Amino acid sequence: MNVLVTGGAGFIGSHVVERLLARGDSVTVVDDFNDFYDPGVKRRNVDGFRLRVRMLKADICDGAAVHRAFTGDKFDAIVHLAARAGVRPSLAQPHLYTKVNVLGTQNLLELAREFGVKKFVFASSSSVYGVNAKVPFAESDPIFNPISPYAATKLAGEALCHVYHHIYGLDVVCLRFFTAYGPRQRPDLAIHKFTRAIVAGKPIDFFGDGKSQRDYTHIDDILQGVLAALDRPLGFAIINLGESQTIELSRLVQLIEQATGLTAKLNRQPMQPGDVPVTFADITKARKVLGYKPQIKIEDGIPKFVQWFRSQP
Numbered sequence: 384m385n386v387l388v389t390g391g392a393g394f395i396g397s398h399v400v401e402r403l404l405a406r407g408d409s410v411t412v413v414d415d416f417n418d419f420y421d422p423g424v425k426r427r428n429v430d431g432f433r434l435r436v437r438m439l440k441a442d443i444c445d446g447a448a449v450h451r452a453f454t455g456d457k458f459d460a461i462v463h464l465a466a467r468a469g470v471r472p473s474l475a476q477p478h479l480y481t482k483v484n485v486l487g488t489q490n491l492l493e494l495a496r497e498f499g500v501k502k503f504v505f506a507s508s509s510s511v512y513g514v515n516a517k518v519p520f521a522e523s524d525p526i527f528n529p530i531s532p533y534a535a536t537k538l539a540g541e542a543l544c545h546v547y548h549h550i551y552g553l554d555v556v557c558l559r560f561f562t563a564y565g566p567r568q569r570p571d572l573a574i575h576k577f578t579r580a581i582v583a584g585k586p587i588d589f590f591g592d593g594k595s596q597r598d599y600t601h602i603d604d605i606l607q608g609v610l611a612a613l614d615r616p617l618g619f620a621i622i623n624l625g626e627s628q629t630i631e632l633s634r635l636v637q638l639i640e641q642a643t644g645l646t647a648k649l650n651r652q653p654m655q656p657g658d659v660p661v662t663f664a665d666i667t668k669a670r671k672v673l674g675y676k677p678q679i680k681i682e683d684g685i686p687k688f689v690q691w692f693r694s695q696p
Contacts, residue, residue, distance in 0.1 A: 385409045387458045390465030394567045397428035402606050411437040420570050443487035453498045460502035463491050473533035484536035492547045502554050504612050505544050509561040509662045510534035519665040522621045548619040556612040561625030561664045565602030566691040578692050586650040593633030596661040598625040601679035611673035625664025626677045642689040
């Protein structure tokens with residue numbers, strides 16, 4: 384299979400690229416190496432496979448630049464992971480988030496149509512559920528109340544994907560990721576940020592009373608779902624990828640303390656606008672449609688992450 388991966392230098396993207404190469408697929412990576420976090424981190428992410436892929440540094444909002452990736456190549460599938468990520472940053476830069484996450488997705492879908500790409504995997508997010516009255520969150524739940532620009536842009540991306548399936552017959556899977564973590568996790572995300580601060584003896588920003596809950600999903604389980612979604616003809620599908628278990632913020636900090644052997648210093652802060660009290664994936668559909676079987680519980684995943692973190696420069 385010949386696959387285009389956008390955001391292939393990022394956390395999830397670099398792992399997807401490695402898995403595709405390991406099974407013999409050809410891969411083209413599109414990434415703009417922007418400064419949302421240190422571009423040097425992204426360069427290290429791709430060091431292991433840079434010479435085995437076609438690499439294009441391009442902004443997905445620049446349709447002409449991304450068009451070059453399709454010149455002289457025929458892709459069987461696109462795995463679209465490139466995006467501006469994060470709830471809190473989207474509050475400060477809503478126009479940028481709309482531009483990248485909506486216009487950028489539109490560009491990729493249009494190129495899929497123009498060049499006859501058969502399969503499109505779109506990275507959506509659990510944030511689309513907003514403050515959902517029902518837990519766990521199922522794909523059939525009404526999702527008309529996003530509470531951040533980031534969530535709204537991911538919802539818009541799903542809607543665009545459905546349009547291209549309905550009109551052009553594109554086989555599309557929208558995967559709603561539930562807080563992915565593991566080696567190479569973005570440095571702005573909680574597990575990475577907390578570990579870095581605790582190891583450095585610095586305080587961590589601790590929002591709310593510690594009772595907010597997240598469904599943390601290890602990267603190995605995310606990859607299992609992404610590859611299954613890529614390989615199976617599904618027409619149009621929206622599918623949750625989570626562990627289907629939740630952990631409170633206070634307990635998460637305790638697990639990191641245990642794994643590092645250090646004590647966290649808490650800088651207590653109020654809950655932030657756009658944050659939701661709980662995320663919790665119903666993965667019934669993923670199990671049925673993708674054969675998805677998450678394996679790594681948070682109690683095992685945190686020590687694995689800390690071990691990776693301590694191996695880094």
